[in-house]
Amino acid sequence: MEWYIPAVHGFPSPPMDKVYVSKVFSFTPDYWNFINAKEVVKSGSGYCIRMEDGKECYQKENDNQLTYKIEHIYPDYSLYPELTKDTAYGFMSRGCPRGCDFCHVGAKEGRKTYKAADLSEFWKGQKNIVLLDPNLIACKEWKDILQQLIDSGAWVDFSQGVDIRLMTEEKTGMIKHIRTKNIHFAWDRYEDRNDILPKLKMFKELTGWDKRKLTVYVLVNFDTTIEQDLERIYTLRELGYWPYVMIYDKQHVKKRG
Numbered sequence: 001m002e003w004y005i006p007a008v009h010g011f012p013s014p015p016m017d018k019v020y021v022s023k024v025f026s027f028t029p030d031y032w033n034f035i036n037a038k039e040v041v042k043s044g045s046g047y048c049i050r051m052e053d054g055k056e057c058y059q060k061e062n063d064n065q066l067t068y069k070i071e072h073i074y075p076d077y078s079l080y081p082e083l084t085k086d087t088a089y090g091f092m093s094r095g096c097p098r099g100c101d102f103c104h105v106g107a108k109e110g111r112k113t114y115k116a117a118d119l120s121e122f123w124k125g126q127k128n129i130v131l132l133d134p135n136l137i138a139c140k141e142w143k144d145i146l147q148q149l150i151d152s153g154a155w156v157d158f159s160q161g162v163d164i165r166l167m168t169e170e171k172t173g174m175i176k177h178i179r180t181k182n183i184h185f186a187w188d189r190y191e192d193r194n195d196i197l198p199k200l201k202m203f204k205e206l207t208g209w210d211k212r213k214l215t216v217y218v219l220v221n222f223d224t225t226i227e228q229d230l231e232r233i234y235t236l237r238e239l240g241y242w243p244y245v246m247i248y249d250k251q252h253v254k255k256r257g
Ligand code: SF4
Pocket: 096, 097, 098, 099, 100, 103, 104, 105, 106, 134, 135, 161, 163
């Protein structure tokens, strides 16, 4: 298996048996060039999530879902040599019960968090682990997952939002024993203020971690006012967290004067 890059192969590129094309966002332009292959398979969120009757749905176009065997195969990290130098990437759980209006996870992976893999499926002693789970601590096997991460002794980056609303002292205690490089939470819906703030305070007190590894995503341009955006940013800073602003529908955002 190798990257299909016509500019590297020269033009016209040599014929390939099969070329897989993927993209994350539906608004990014499609690959414009001719693909010299017997078969081209397009998939990923950018191709498969569509609106139907005002609701997002995940279309399994051309029956091109990966099989169970491929989903669970050890990743071919040689495709990304720089990014994966001593770093493993993967999901231990999938899905999320929340169903936030601005998020694809429910349509793509389902409205329930389930355990998707043991760590050993994508990690073989690398120094760093980047987790991509959308709502890890909503998974009923959260204890097993956190224990595997503790036992790994690797530096872990919880790169997606860990659901702070579901945080408990027990979960915090286990996370504290993981060599955490960075943990990301989210305060997307302003109205969750009273659920989120006490949990953020509890997590900060119990871990004593520095804000450099405590990031909180802050969704803007969805349903909040600029005053609510600023309030979230200043409040998070006061609590000792690092606010990270995420702009919804960035390509159509209107400048506010
Ligand atoms: S909690 Fe996070 S993963 Fe779950 S639906 Fe909301 S934004 Fe998506």
